[in-house]
Amino acid sequence: MVNTAIDTPYLVADGVSKRFGDTVVLDLLTIGVGRGEFVSLLGPSGCGKTTLLRLVAGLLKSDSGRIELGGRVISDLPPHRRNVGVVFQNYALFPHLNVFENIAFGLRARGAAESQVAETVSRFLALVKLSDYADRPATTLSGGQQQRVAVARALATHPDILLLDEPFSALDRQLREGMQIELRALLRELGITAIFVTHDQEEALVMSDRIAVMHKGAIEQFDTPQAIHGSPSSRFVLDFMGSSVTMEGKVTGTADGLCMVETADGFLRVSGGFIRGADVVVATRPEHIRLVAEPANRPDANTLEVSLTDHIFFGARTVAHLKTRSGGKLKADVAAGDIAAARAQDRLYAEWRVDETMVFPAETGR
Amino acid sequence: MTAQRTTRDRTWLLAVPGVGFLFAAYAVPLALLLLVSFKFPETFTLSAYQHFFADSYNWHVIWNTVRAALLTTGFCLLLGYPAAFALAWSRGAVQILFLICLILPLSVGIVVKAFAWTIVLRTDGVLNQALVGLGILGQPMRLIFTEAGLIFGAVNVFIPFMILPIYSVVRLMDSRLVEAAQTMGATPLYVFRRVVLPLTLPGVIAGIAFVFSMSLAMYVVPTLLVGERYMTLSRQIARSYLYLRDEQLGSTVAVVLLVFSLAVIVSSQWLAGRTRGAP
Numbered sequence: 249m250v251n252t253a254i255d256t257p258y259l260v261a262d263g264v265s266k267r268f269g270d271t272v273v274l275d276l277l278t279i280g281v282g283r284g285e286f287v288s289l290l291g292p293s294g295c296g297k298t299t300l301l302r303l304v305a306g307l308l309k310s311d312s313g314r315i316e317l318g319g320r321v322i323s324d325l326p327p328h329r330r331n332v333g334v335v336f337q338n339y340a341l342f343p344h345l346n347v348f349e350n351i352a353f354g355l356r357a358r359g360a361a362e363s364q365v366a367e368t369v370s371r372f373l374a375l376v377k378l379s380d381y382a383d384r385p386a387t388t389l390s391g392g393q394q395q396r397v398a399v400a401r402a403l404a405t406h407p408d409i410l411l412l413d414e415p416f417s418a419l420d421r422q423l424r425e426g427m428q429i430e431l432r433a434l435l436r437e438l439g440i441t442a443i444f445v446t447h448d449q450e451e452a453l454v455m456s457d458r459i460a461v462m463h464k465g466a467i468e469q470f471d472t473p474q475a476i477h478g479s480p481s482s483r484f485v486l487d488f489m490g491s492s493v494t495m496e497g498k499v500t501g502t503a504d505g506l507c508m509v510e511t512a513d514g515f516l517r518v519s520g521g522f523i524r525g526a527d528v529v530v531a532t533r534p535e536h537i538r539l540v541a542e543p544a545n546r547p548d549a550n551t552l553e554v555s556l557t558d559h560i561f562f563g564a565r566t567v568a569h570l571k572t573r574s575g576g577k578l579k580a581d582v583a584a585g586d587i588a589a590a591r592a593q594d595r596l597y598a599e600w601r602v603d604e605t606m607v608f609p610a611e612t613g614r
Numbered sequence: 615m616t617a618q619r620t621t622r623d624r625t626w627l628l629a630v631p632g633v634g635f636l637f638a639a640y641a642v643p644l645a646l647l648l649l650v651s652f653k654f655p656e657t658f659t660l661s662a663y664q665h666f667f668a669d670s671y672n673w674h675v676i677w678n679t680v681r682a683a684l685l686t687t688g689f690c691l692l693l694g695y696p697a698a699f700a701l702a703w704s705r706g707a708v709q710i711l712f713l714i715c716l717i718l719p720l721s722v723g724i725v726v727k728a729f730a731w732t733i734v735l736r737t738d739g740v741l742n743q744a745l746v747g748l749g750i751l752g753q754p755m756r757l758i759f760t761e762a763g764l765i766f767g768a769v770n771v772f773i774p775f776m777i778l779p780i781y782s783v784v785r786l787m788d789s790r791l792v793e794a795a796q797t798m799g800a801t802p803l804y805v806f807r808r809v810v811l812p813l814t815l816p817g818v819i820a821g822i823a824f825v826f827s828m829s830l831a832m833y834v835v836p837t838l839l840v841g842e843r844y845m846t847l848s849r850q851i852a853r854s855y856l857y858l859r860d861e862q863l864g865s866t867v868a869v870v871l872l873v874f875s876l877a878v879i880v881s882s883q884w885l886a887g888r889t890r891g892a893p
Binding site for chain 2: 305306307326327328329330331332333334336338340342343344353354356357358401402405411
């Protein structure tokens with residue numbers, strides 16, 4: 249699905265820019281989303297993700313660029329002629345209407361016959377398991393139920409694309425996880441193309457076919473969740489996609505197709521085409537680090553001598569806080585039993601595989 | 615739970631000072647005054663009302679009063695409804711400016727305003743000179759001492775009481791409701807009819823109730839702007855007491871006016887309750 253998605257994009261934003269006053273919110277952004285694809289726009293607040301969503305919905309007008317949906321140019325159409333569905337952050341359900349009337353709103357606005365309205369609304373009520381709530385005032389439902397009404401309302405008009413603006417942010421954690429899986433299953437079943445705005449990287453990983461990580465009005469990386477998490481294209485994506493361990497160093501040479509990087513605590517091996525003398529940042533994820541008593545000195549692994557400074561219990565895992573000889577700080581996800589073993593050692597080494605080692609050019613001003 | 619319940623049950627105590635004041639300063643004197651209309655000479659009778667409603671002139675006065683109140687309310691709504699949105703949706707300095715424009719005229723007494731309008735409205739006044747100068751009128755039109763002049767003044771006095779309640783509901787309305795409706799395919803007109811209007815209706819009803827009941831009872835504006843030519847219920851009450859020295863006629867007219875006002879307030883409360891509790 250992903251491959252055909254890239255070949256024939258269903259939604260295209262081409263060179264879209266938007267500024268508010270002097271602030272450039274989107275800077276010549278281009279993105280293509282395939283038919284039936286679930287794409288997340290992920291980034292910190294102010295990265296332009298919501299602005300992009302609102303441009304697609306027609307709730308904002310772009311300063312330049314073009315937006316196409318299903319082969320027609322929609323960038324100059326008013327929102328009511330774009331045939332999109334939007335789920336807003338706090339649902340924006342009509343407080344003066346009941347659940348049925350909320351879902352029926354779009355159909356009635358388009359002049360659908362009442363018999364067809366009743367048929368469509370009951371189908372969507374059943375789909376989101378709210379058939380018993382049709383007569384309730386929409387805003388008296390619980391957060392999770394309101395969210396389902398909002399999804400049903402957005403889908404009832406058979407939109408060409410569903411746009412979701414942080415729809416889970418008002419729900420508590422337990423409910424959120426359930427809703428994520430439910431929504432994903434529903435959209436898969438209906439084959440709906442969806443764009444999902446979130447600042448929660450875990451949410452994006454769970455739900456998306458592809459994730460566009462956004463930073464300062466541009467797309468930093470656009471790829472599958474696995475690729476975004478496993479091989480981030482930039483230091484920003486690395487930092488944003490969960491916790492990481494980083495060490496600064498300088499490339500001193502190459503051996504066996506690998507670069508040698510000299511850091512304050514010794515040499516590390518990385519794969520990548522850096523020139524000798526380049527300043528780089530070497531990184532890995534805490535879950536890749538193992539604690540060992542003896543350095544293996546294998547060519548496919550990096551090893552640093554460390555000491556244990558603290559450990560924090562998270563239930564399923566324990567995070568060991570480590571210090572290198574030069575005072576650099578590392579974190580490692582370990583099993584609870586490993587902490588006792590690590591404490592018993594005189595010398596302790598942190599070890600991780602070269603193919604789980606990432607390297608980025610050192611950036612100035614970071 | 616029990617403690618909460620008790621606290622809540624006692625909240626009515628908060629109303630005691632205010633209600634007590636209104637009772638002593640308003641309800642008791644008014645009741646004494648109004649009872650006069652039923653007491654002729656010593657026993658309860660409705661003869662004063664029979665006389666009042668038998669006189670076609672009084673029907674003319676009632677019609678004048680209601681007509682002026684309806685026109686005033688209508689123009690206040692027409693001008694005030696969009697203005698309330700401008701006030702609610704503006705930001706920063708512009709909003710402060712709007713609020714000043716709305717509140718400041720309230721601090722200028724009606725008498726001062728009424729004399730200011732006469733300068734504008736009189737036959738050689740600014741408005742007439744402008745209309746003639748622009749060639750819209752061939753010769754100066756009589757504006758003062760007419761119904762048009764009365765409505766002009768009354769709208770000016772009462773429009774803040776239309777804008778403020780509407781403003782307060784518009785401010786609370788989530789603007790994303792409009793956006794949601796648009797994205798679902800609703801045209802701007804449909805959004806207005808099915809979302810904006812229903813959600814602002816409580817404010818509209820409150821504004822209508824305020825302006826209508828106040829313009830029904832207005833006395834200073836018609837007295838200063840129209841004079842003897844346009845008799846209203848309020849002016850007839852004053853005339854009965856002050857010139858005719860007929861207390862019974864005065865209190866009879868006052869009861870008629872009170873019944874009209876009560877009808878407006880009760881029906882608007884009922885309407886507001888219905889729109890709020892719509893199933």
